[in-house]
Amino acid sequence: MNNLQRSAQTKKSIMEAATSLFAREGYESTGVAEICERAGVSKGAFYYHFESKEAVFLALIDTWLNTLETTLNDVTYQAKSVPDGLLEMAGMMQPIFENNQFFMGLFLELWTHANRNEKVRQATIAPYRRFEETFTRLIKRGIEEGTLENVEPEIAGQLLLSLSSGFFLQASLETEQGNWGKKLQESIEILLNGMKRRN
Secondary structure, eight states, X not given: OOHHHHHHHHHHHHHHHHHHHHHHHOTTTOOHHXXXXXXXXXXXXXXXXXXXXXXXXXXXHHHHHHHHHHHHHHHHHHSSSHHHHHHHHXXXXXXXXXXXXXXXXXXXXXXXXXXXXXXXXXXHHHHHHXXXXXXXXXXXXXXXXXXXXXXXHHHHHHHHHHHHHHHHHHHHHOTTTOOHHHHHHHHHHHHHHHHBOOO
């Protein structure tokens, strides 16, 4: 194993250890020392890759969001139309709601820290802007392909983001309710029915 591979493996071990500890102990109760012990690395190795525990936290969130964004983009761009893609995307959310409670919990912690820390606030805003841009591009594509009315794309994109975020937050808080993916899909269908082009 060369130095580059060892460095990548160390970083991966730190992130896996942090994931496990944040899930079990919570963000506030987990320290850098505990992460290093769990990962089997020195503090020097930790600080070579991350400037703080908060940096690991943000890296975990960013990694998860990038995976989610890639998956959603793949689904919507492979669909035969934008409305079909958005409905397929919403249908995919149920397993995400069910199987990613840890990351959804981390998001709640992220929102809490955002009120007290400007760096965290900016990190919280960034994914919303990315998803809003994605939704706006999809609406523009729907208008161009003739499946959606000529609505204001930015407003429609913001509306889709708000709807999705609201369900995401509610699913994070009311985990026992279930069926959030189905409810999101039905809600987006109602919204799309208002935007679909009438022949």
